[in-house]
Amino acid sequence: MKLLVAVKRVVDYNVKVRVKSDHSAVETAGVKMSMNPFDEIAVEEAVRLKEKGAVTEIIALSAGVTQAQETIRTALAMGADRGILVETEVALEPLAVAKLLQAVAKKESVDLVLLGKQAIDDDMNATGQMLAALLGWPQGTFASKVEIADGKATVTREVDGGLETVELQLPAVVTADLRLNEPRYASLPNIMKARKKTIDVVKPEDLGVDVTPRLTTLSVAEPPARKAGIKVPDVATLLDKLRNEAKVI
Amino acid sequence: MVSLVLIDFDDTGIKQPARSAVAAALKLGEVHALVAGAGVGSAAQAAAKIAGVTKVLVADDASLGHALAEPLAALIVGLAGGYSHLLSAATASGKNVMPRVAALLDVQPLSDISDVVDADTFVRPIYAGNALATVKSSDAKKVITVRASSFDPVAAEGGNAGIENITVASVPCISRYISSELSKSERPELTAAKIIVSGGRGMQNGENFTKLLDPLADRLGAAVGASRAAVDAGYVPNDYQVGQTGKIVAPELYIAVGISGAIQHLAGMKDSKVIVAINKDEDAPIFQVADYGLVGDLFTILPELEKSL
């Protein structure tokens, strides 16, 4: 069984982003970039499924600029077998990424696609669901547990009231939530080995996909800053402030 | 221009975020509501009373019983023709189904909007709410999820919408609901609570949540929340998590106890009206957003706070 895992190159989660002074976008020049944290979890799950024997080959795909190769290398060092970079300078939206993934999933005849539930830059939380729709496959979003057996995936999902378990007929799409697993660090030997693995580079046109954005960003602004508050010396003062100043209790 | 809002509900009734989604939709024009599920008679009645809703579409069918994305998306796509905007609250259910709807309509969805500028233009937080993007969609139809904490919910009563039953076409069954493990609580829900008491890693274990935070929450009529660290460590269930990737809340009062204030946590609570932080580290970043900070050991402060209330 072949598995495709989607990995996005994003601003590292530790970076406090700044809005550009012309309000056109967030500053990304000279900022540390990493694999989207949810995608690390997706890659880890893929590797565990392979280790368990449920999966025979893992293909890691990233779509974006040339440097997204580094993100694919990270996935290869964690245990993915080969990579595909869909190279483009266009700022991709989930609809476009879903179409690219759809084309590759079909071409490679994969049985399972794993994605992160959300990219921490655009916070869309959409690509996996959209891919499942385009393929006509079932979806298991916000997964905290995945089991593969008898042509089915049993997925436990993090929902608003707690957990929900669904059974999906393969082929299927699953998106990873935070508690699915704890991603491994790639070992040095595995990083060395990853250098020899292949990354195919294709263009959206090669896959027959139009990636023209549907959204235009008119402006990007800083959210209103909170006014600095005060420190109170004790519980009595705190309660007094909450009762008589803020009037919230 | 008419919008269709997918209504979130459960056995207890219509969820507050659904009424925030209606509030957002009302900024665009006329609003119809969709109640889909199995045995939804009372939810449909309740939806008809939501202020501002002029029609309720009711899809009552066993296949819709657990709001599985596959049949629900097919249903919404079938209804989409008559609507300019399709919306739902950005709840787990809304986030699950609406992008699927969008893809089937060849539309780029607008996730988690925090403001409506005009029929094509919306504001949405990006980078964990550290930036607000104003985006204009060129798609003919818009598919939207709504950040409930950014829109005051419309009243649950006051409307008098007509109810129309929809026939549900059968779709191939490729997914199946197995079971749920829902947290039971007498306390208000996080996304609807006026006061939230949240605990972090500083709570040290689940027992301390029960012993120290629960009684305080009960005194205040508050909901209990948590940081990711507290959830990951197993102190409390996943649905307690507040943050970029948990629940987004904006109560009147948010009390953060033993939480450092990582950007991913702040993303979920920094729009609260009043923030209180209790932390033994006076340099904890949470104090930068707190209106009232109390530096000290939570194990002495919490019992004292409960006693003094």
Ligand SMILES: Cc1cc2nc3c(=O)[nH]c(=O)nc-3n(C[C@H](O)[C@H](O)[C@H](O)COP(=O)(O)OP(=O)(O)OC[C@H]3O[C@@H](n4cnc5c(N)ncnc54)[C@H](O)[C@@H]3O)c2cc1C
């Ligand atoms: C992709 C991604 C998504 C994430 N999403 C979320 C999210 O949605 N929500 C979220 O919360 N986090 C999220 N995180 C995690 C986030 O980065 C932080 O790791 C997390 O919020 C830290 O939780 P904490 O403040 O409880 O723990 P810590 O950072 O360890 O802080 C514990 C605090 O407790 C204080 N303390 C300890 N003992 C006491 C005591 N006795 N009395 C008083 N104070 C005490 C300490 O001084 C410290 O400030 C995410 C991270 C990533 C990478």
Ligand SMILES: Nc1ncnc2c1ncn2[C@@H]1O[C@H](COP(=O)(O)O)[C@@H](O)[C@H]1O
């Ligand atoms: N440009 C991209 N390249 C590879 N994967 C992506 C890309 N954009 C999104 N994804 C995948 O889709 C998931 C959800 O992203 P989003 O819908 O943008 O929040 C991410 O966690 C990735 O797994």
